[in-house]
Amino acid sequence: MQGENVSLHCRKKDANSSYTAKFYKNGISIGSSSSGNIMAPTVSKSDEGLYKCSIADAGESPESWLSVADLGFPQVLPNRQQFFQGEPITISCEGLNGRTGWRVMKKINGDIRICASTWETLIGSCNICNAYPSTDSGEYWCEHGEIQKSNSVNITVSGHPTVPYFKFYLVLYTGLSLLLVVILLILAGLFQHHKHQQTIRSHTKEMSLTPDDDTLYSKAIYTTLRPGETELKGHKKRAD
Structure with missing residues (x-):
């Protein structure tokens, strides 16, 4: 893992005899140690590679891949x-x-x-x-x-709005504008309905107060013409 210390070990089968181990990364020497250990402090991604060691009169070890894990992000x-x-x-x-x-x-x-x-x-x-x-x-x-x-x-x-926020406010403004238009249309419809109802009620009231033609003709309206003679609407009649 990045930031950790890594120890590389190289061992000889005959551990009773002293030896010096040489270490390699990608075929390039990176140091030697008489104890058979070498430290790679605070490794990073750049330390990844193929590592091996060699001991005189014993040969080389197989290569091993060192992988350094990513520490991730905050x-x-x-x-x-x-x-x-x-x-x-x-x-x-x-x-x-x-x-x-x-x-x-x-x-x-x-x-x-x-x-x-x-x-x-x-x-x-x-x-x-x-x-x-x-x-x-x-x-x-x-x-x-x-x-x-x-x-x-x-x-x-x-310190200033970015494009995503501008789009948000634009959508919000458009939505509120459409809502206002719908409310105004509803109010206009209610006003027209109320006005129509008032017109119907007014017309009904006028019709109930106006006499019909039969009533007018059934009434006798007399007008004095001269002594001994009267007129009934529609014909004349001499008094007896």
Whole structure:
């Protein structure tokens, strides 16, 4: 695993005699040891390769592939790398590769520091309550025991909305506009319905107050014409 120390051992069948072992990586000598051991400190991905050893009068060992496991990345919550000014950010390394006790480090404008007020107080997550471009935009990674170092992530804090947020606000504005149009159409329909009902009620009331033709013709309207003569609407009649 990256950051760990790796020991290479070379043994001779006849362990009672002293010997010097030479070690090779990809066919190139990387050192020798009279004890038959060699240390590769704080290995990284660049240390991967084929290793072998040789002992005088004993020959060479078979080659063995050394694989260096990746330490992974810090966990960023919310799970993205671009943020707005004032947003909260949590960077966690706990449980990385099954270990605890990680510290979150950051590099801002070339300055490397811990992601906390003091080195002694922070083991675990780094909580940024209100992100700010000049103090929180940078490179973040995890360290364990000042030796093991994880891969890094780059976090950008912007003071202005980015394209995804612009699209979100555009969709929100469009949706609210459509909702307003629907509400206005419903109100207009209700107004027209109410107006139509009022017209019907008014017309019904007028019809109930207007006399019909039979009533008008059934009434006798007399007009005095001259002494001894009257007129009944529609014909004349002389008084007896």
